[in-house]
Amino acid sequence: MTVEHAHAGHAQAQAQHGDMPFMSMVDVTKDLPRSRDGLPMEWVEVPFGPMFPGLPGGLLLTLTLDGDAVAKTRVRSVVGGGGVLPTAGLDATSFIAHLGAMDPLAPVAYRLLACRALEAAAGQVPDEEIRRRRIAVLERERIASHLGWLAMLGLQTGFAWLERHATRMQLECLRADLPRILQLRSTIQALTARLVRTPLLRSRLHGSGIVRPSSDLRGPVARAAGMRCDARIDDETYAALAFEMTERQGGDAFDRLHIRLGEMQQSLALIQSVGGFAEPASTVVGSASGAGHASLETPRGEAQLHLVLESGRVVQAQLDTPTTHHMKLLPDLLDQQELGDALTTVCSLDLSPWEVAA
Amino acid sequence: MNTLVIVLSLLAGAYLVAVLEAWLATGRFRLAAPAWAAVALLGRESIVPRTPDRIFFETAPVLLLVVALLVSAVLPLSPGLIIADMTTGALFVNAVLAYVPVALLMAGWGPNGGYALVGGWRFLGQTIAYSMLIVMPITAVAMRAESLLTTAVVTSQGAVWNIVYQPLGFVLFFTAAMAVSFLPPFDLPTAGGELAGGVEAEYTGVRLGVFRLGRMVLVVSLAAVTTVFYLGGWMGPVLPPWAWSAIKILAVSSTMLLTGHYLPRIREAHLLAWCWKLGIPLALLNIFIVGVMVLIWP
Numbered sequence: 106m107t108v109e110h111a112h113a114g115h116a117q118a119q120a121q122h123g124d125m126p127f128m129s130m131v132d133v134t135k136d137l138p139r140s141r142d143g144l145p146m147e148w149v150e151v152p153f154g155p156m157f158p159g160l161p162g163g164l165l166l167t168l169t170l171d172g173d174a175v176a177k178t179r180v181r182s183v184v185g186g187g188g189v190l191p192t193a194g195l196d197a198t199s200f201i202a203h204l205g206a207m208d209p210l211a212p213v214a215y216r217l218l219a220c221r222a223l224e225a226a227a228g229q230v231p232d233e234e235i236r237r238r239r240i241a242v243l244e245r246e247r248i249a250s251h252l253g254w255l256a257m258l259g260l261q262t263g264f265a266w267l268e269r270h271a272t273r274m275q276l277e278c279l280r281a282d283l284p285r286i287l288q289l290r291s292t293i294q295a296l297t298a299r300l301v302r303t304p305l306l307r308s309r310l311h312g313s314g315i316v317r318p319s320s321d322l323r324g325p326v327a328r329a330a331g332m333r334c335d336a337r338i339d340d341e342t343y344a345a346l347a348f349e350m351t352e353r354q355g356g357d358a359f360d361r362l363h364i365r366l367g368e369m370q371q372s373l374a375l376i377q378s379v380g381g382f383a384e385p386a387s388t389v390v391g392s393a394s395g396a397g398h399a400s401l402e403t404p405r406g407e408a409q410l411h412l413v414l415e416s417g418r419v420v421q422a423q424l425d426t427p428t429t430h431h432m433k434l435l436p437d438l439l440d441q442q443e444l445g446d447a448l449t450t451v452c453s454l455d456l457s458p459w460e461v462a463a
Numbered sequence: 464m465n466t467l468v469i470v471l472s473l474l475a476g477a478y479l480v481a482v483l484e485a486w487l488a489t490g491r492f493r494l495a496a497p498a499w500a501a502v503a504l505l506g507r508e509s510i511v512p513r514t515p516d517r518i519f520f521e522t523a524p525v526l527l528l529v530v531a532l533l534v535s536a537v538l539p540l541s542p543g544l545i546i547a548d549m550t551t552g553a554l555f556v557n558a559v560l561a562y563v564p565v566a567l568l569m570a571g572w573g574p575n576g577g578y579a580l581v582g583g584w585r586f587l588g589q590t591i592a593y594s595m596l597i598v599m600p601i602t603a604v605a606m607r608a609e610s611l612l613t614t615a616v617v618t619s620q621g622a623v624w625n626i627v628y629q630p631l632g633f634v635l636f637f638t639a640a641m642a643v644s645f646l647p648p649f650d651l652p653t654a655g656g657e658l659a660g661g662v663e664a665e666y667t668g669v670r671l672g673v674f675r676l677g678r679m680v681l682v683v684s685l686a687a688v689t690t691v692f693y694l695g696g697w698m699g700p701v702l703p704p705w706a707w708s709a710i711k712i713l714a715v716s717s718t719m720l721l722t723g724h725y726l727p728r729i730r731e732a733h734l735l736a737w738c739w740k741l742g743i744p745l746a747l748l749n750i751f752i753v754g755v756m757v758l759i760w761p
Contacts (some may be wrong), residue, residue, distance in 0.1 A: 111757065143701060173581055198678075256665035261656035263647050263728035306727045430530025444581060445657050445730060 140171050141441060145228065148176055154182045155458075159261030160451060161210075163458035168439070168447065175447045178436040179456050182428075182458035192355040194420040197223050197390045204410075204424075210253070210458040213246040214403035217385040218410050222422075226397025226414040228389035236342045238383030243285060243401075244372035245382065248293070249278040250404035251365040252453045255300075258362070261452045262309055270296065283381060290373050297366040314438055314450025317356060319433060325428035326404020326454055330356035332409065336402040348376050358453035365455075390418040397438035426460035466546050472709070473535055476686075477679035480716045484679075485590050487724050501672055509668030512574045518571030524660075527566040527677035533559045534684040541704035546611045548579050552613035553605050556688055559645055563681070564590040567645075567652055567662050573581055574665030582661025586652035588731055589642055592738035593649075596639035599746035600632040603753040604692045615698030624695040628756065631749040633693045635742060640685040640719070642734070644678065647723030651731055655700070686715035 134145035153166040160166065163184030169177035182205055186207055205216035216237055224231060231239075236327060240354070252275035259268030263346040274296070278289060316322060318332045327334035332355040338350055351367045353360040394416055400409045406427030413421035429455045439447040481497035489496075511520070537552035539545040549555055553751045564586055605611050606621035607628065642649040653661040666674050677707015690696060690711040697704030699711075 123673070146541075148582065149577050151581075170581065173584065241528060259727075263650055263656060265487065265647065265724045267727070303727070305729060308733055309727050309730055396536060403694070443731065445728070447650075448657050460627065 111273075124431065125296075129357065138171070138176075140174070140176075146171050157446060159257065161257070161456055161458055164451075164456060166451060168442060168444070170200060173444045175439045175442050175444065178439045180432055180435045182432075182461040185459045185461040190344075194415070194418045196418055197414075199385045199430045200419040201385070201387060202414075208426075208457055211246060211250055211403050212367075213242050213385065214401060215410065216458075218399055218401045218408055219399065220385045220388045221399035222397045222412045223388050223390050223398055223414065223419070224397070224409040225411060226395040227393035228395065229388070229390065233342070235383050237346070237379045238381050240346070240377040240386050241340055242382045242384055243377045244375045245278065247282070247372045247404045248286075248289075248369045248435050250455075251322075251369050252278060254365060254452075258449075258452055259447060262306070267300070267418055283376070285407075287373070287377055290344075290370075292371050293373065294405065297370065300362065300366060306338070306362075307359055310362055310449065310453070311357060312454055313446045314442075315355070315356040315357045316434065322406075323428040323430055324402065324404070325361055325368065326406065326427075326431060329354045329360035329364045330354075334401045334407070336407040343375075346375055348375065351397055358449055361453045390414065390417055405457055405460070406431075408460075428456045428458070428460040432461060465544055469535055469538075469540060469546055470532065472540065473683055473687075476683035476709075476716065477676065479713060480679050480720065481675075482517055482560040483668035483717055483720055488570065494558075504668060505674075507668045511671055512576060515665075516573045516575065518573075519569040520665075521670075523566050523570035523573055523676035524666065524677060526562065526569065528673055528680060530566060531677050531684050532623065534681070535687055537613050538687045538691050539617060539696060540685075540687075540708040542614070544705060545614065548612060548614055551611050552724045553601050553611040553616060553692075554744055556613075557601060560597060562645055566677075570666070571652070576665045578658040578660065578664040579662050579729050582652040582658050582664070584652075585658075585731060586662070588735060589645070589649065589651050591603045592735045592748070593639040593642035596635045596742045596746055597643065598642040599743070599750060600629075600639070602694065603629055603632045603746075603750045606750070606753050607757055611743060613691050617691055617698065619699065620680060624698075625693040629693075629749055629753050630752070631745060633689075635746050635749065636692065637689060637715075637719075640689055641723065644682045644685050644719070646682065648726040648729045649734070650723070650728060651734070655729060657728075663749040677709065680717055682713055682719060683712060685720065686712045689715045707723060708740050738739050 137145040138148050140146050149170045151168055151170055153168060154160050155163050155165045157164075159168075163182055165181050165183050167179040168175050190233070201216050201219040204219040205212040208215055220231075220239075252271045255271035255302075256268050256275060259265065259271060263412055274289065274292060278286060281289065316326060316330050318327070318330050322330055322332055322334065324334070328351065331352055333350060333352065335350045337348055342350075348371075351371065353363055353366060396413050398409070398411050400407055408427060409425040411423040412419050434454070435451065438450060442450065477498055482492075482494055485496040485500070486492045491541075511517075532554055536548050537555050538548040539548070567586040570582075571579045571586070573579075604616055604625060606627065608616040610616070610619075636743045638645070639647075645652050650656075651661075653663055658664065663674055665684060687708070690708060694711045694715070697708045699707035701709075
């Protein structure tokens with residue numbers, strides 16, 4: 106990555122210096138863009154991504170830096186398919202696999218979303234025990250996803266211990282059976298206590314990327330800003346498991362950390378209440394036709410799926426994902442933030458570029 | 464002869480510090496890891512960016528290494544084992560360290576790349592934060608020794624080491640030394656997760672090898688400075704003086720690396736605020752306390 110920022114310009118300035126009797130800074134800086142404080146600065150456009158340590162792979166963030174403050178932001182995904190369907194449509198099993206493969210960061214959540222939408226379109230209601238066990242798998246994925254986010258936060262903020270520890274726990278969690286995942290409880294509690302007690306982490310995150318309640322907020326980002334926004338609140342199965350939503354009021358990166366740490370413990374309690382897992386890999390819809398809608402709280406927030414089923418084939422699908430909404434926040438959110446704070450803010454939103462159409 | 468022994472000791476120390484750093488990064492203790500890493504760097508193409516400021520780009524890694532080596536010129540590893548026992552030794556340490564930001568600014572400006580440029584400017588801000596916290600604790604150390612000779616500083620700690628005599632000064636100097644050597648949590652100019660290497664980002668091959676060697680030697684040199692100023696230098700029972708110096712330098716280097724491993728990177732604005740609003744008043748307090756103690760208990 107190279108930026109044509111300076112040297113040619115300085116050579117020119119030096120040449121002018123030789124010709125002029127007096128080195129006028131006004132003349133040298135007259136064509137440079139002005140910062141908010143009126144200071145003329147040479148702005149530099151720097152790409153962060155699509156493979157950048159501390160940001161999700163596939164996210165291309167282009168920041169125009171005024172000194173080390175962000176003056177302009179452009180963001181896009183270079184990997185996401187956004188759940189686009191093949192034109193010929195898909196049978197139910199293939200559709201579930203297709204949606205699950207869309208986001209490698211939350212495959213279970215999107216497979217379950219597809220199952221629920223298909224069942225709604227076919228007018229089927231799965232067995233209560235199956236629904237509970239599917240929830241357990243989703244909650245296991247939520248823990249793994251939040252641990253993965255913690256590892257990314259560690260990498261982004263230079264907290265090497267957190268990066269290694271959370272990565273190791275995430276890998277364990279992804280493969281864990283019920284006894285093993287329950288054994289992780291004490292480790293997760295210790296991790297939570299330690300992170301909350303680390304004053305330098307608190308000062309690093311506190312006040313970074315403050316978001317105010319708005320219709321574009323989803324999941325932990327919304328709940329950290331004091332919004333009662335969780336698809337699990339209206340879910341009967343979750344209600345039967347005595348699920349209660351957690352929220353905070355600050356809306357900054359530290360509140361988002363708190364929410365995710367709390368959710369990991371909550372998810373462990375839900376898994377313990379259910380007592381088993383059932384992978385949402387397939388559902389039987391036969392040759393049913395109809396329209397179905399489902400919503401589900403993925404680790405990043407509520408995702409919604411509308412689909413049309415014709416003779417057992419999905420011919421139309423419309424997906425709404427949390428990252429689609431959160432990416433819209435970035436230009437305003439990062440404006441005039443110091444570079445380090447801006448990148449921490451992006452990291453704290455836990456974006457998945459796979460959820461957005463490239 | 465002294466020069467050769469000290470330079471070789473520094474390089475050996477830098478190698479051991481690199482082993483420790485790799486151990487912390489990967490979780491595996493491999494004594495040969497830095498050697499393999501060096502071979503890999505030497506075998507890699509040394510790419511020059513498209514439109515560099517060639518003089519700055521080429522000079523910066525070498526300058527960093529030279530600065531790191533020069534710091535150790537006035538540090539005694541045992542009685543008589545010193546390159547130059549200058550009457551202004553303690554001041555010389557401070558003067559040489561002033562070239563670390565120069566090297567990093569050149570490394571930031573030279574490659575003509577965004578990450579490096581931001582990294583270089585960041586270190587300039589970091590310099591403004593830590594500079595006084597290097598000078599002021601050294602002042603208190605010199606007050607007790609009543610000399611700027613580094614050998615006199617060591618011998619002044621015969622009864623009690625400075626880490627006990629002036630613990631506040633030690634904490635401030637140790638923190639500032641970590642900031643000088645841009646170790647985590649003060650790795651603002653390199654910041655992997657923010658600048659993808661920053662001032663190092665555009666260097667590859669041999670140049671990157673020299674840059675990293677310079678940084679490692681700087682860590683060891685600053686650990687040696689801490690040892691001489693606060694841990695009684697070569698003094699200790701049973702073992703020969705040089706062994707005590709080696710043990711203490713390695714212990715300080717390891718503590719520097721370990722501390723950074725368990726902390727997130729500090730925000731630049733916070734670093735400046737804490738250093739100036741808290742660090743400098745504490746450093747002044749330290750000078751006052753040491754001044755009173757020198758009168759009461761020399």
